[in-house]
Amino acid sequence: MSFDLESLASMALFARVVQARSFTAAAAQSGIAKSAVSRRIAGLEQRLGVELLRRSTRKLALTDEGLRFYEHCKRILEAASAAEDAVSAASEVIRGRIRISAPVTFARMYLVQALAAFLRENPEVEIDLVLDDRFVDVIEGGFDLILRIGRLKDASFVARRIATDRIVVVAAPSYLERLGTPETPEDLVNHNCLRYALVPASGEWRFRDEAIPVHGNLTVNDGATLVQAAIAGLGLVVIPMFMVASDVAAGRLVLVLEAHRRGEIGIHAVTAQGKGLPRRTRALLDFLSKWFDDRCWEALRERASPTV
DSSP states (O other), rough: OOOOHHOOOOHHHHHHHHHOOOHHHHHHHHOOOHHHHHHHHHHHHHTTSSSEEOOOOOOOEOOHHHHHHHHHHHHHHHHHHHHHHHHHHHHHHOOOOEEEEEEEHIIIIIIIIHHHHHHHHHHTTTEEEESSSSSOOOOTTTEEEEEEEOOOOOOOEEEEEEEEEEEEEOOHHHEEEHHOOOOOOOGGGGGGEEEEETTTTTTEEEEESSSEEEOOOOOOSSSHHHHHHHHHTTTTHHHHHHHHHHHHHSSSSSEEGGGGGOOOOEEEEETTTTTOOHHHHHHHHHHHHHHHHHHHHHHHHHHSOOOO
């Protein structure tokens, strides 16, 4: 059976379908129509003379032959990527596509500037940036890199901490004038505590030595909107400092309960476990680590654009 670049492209598309567990997601990642993906996979199955995927209206499942073929595809594609990296390294030019997932507000306030600087230095690189505040799977989403904030539990990936931040409690001066400033975490029972919908147990705020049940009349699934609600004087919010540093500096928000400060949180760059990273991804990781190092992070926060 002959092997050519078309065969390699079909293998790459098949691997993407398997990793995304969806023809629709694989089509979106590849920039082609879902029908084109279906035709390519059907053509691959016909050429091989085996069924690779069992399709249903609800999910895709690999056949035994499909699983064996996928394992071979992964090795071949990793070898092809390594060959590309070797040639690229020899020419000292970093090129190729990097698919990234990042939280919405962090990307808007900080990451875009870093990526713009990286792309100016590496004009042969293309970045596909997907904004999502939920934790997505590196492999299933077809991502080379995901940026996430806070505690990471899954050991099936590799995480590099690129920056450290802290969680703060803030409110607008107008709110504190009306309802008073809480002096202890226990005082929160008398306050309107606005909550972030995507954080588990958002009805309980944790401090250094205790966890306090809270209640409020607004729950939001977007951090920037939560900050704007606080600025409008609606209530207190628990939020990463990077999201409100400029608002605190400008007096739009006030830090409260600082004597009961919550712990630090990490901002992590996450990649798949056991996967040799392409040179372009390694280069971006190193760049982000320098961009967000401790010496730069404080200055970046203070000059960041407000989350409006």
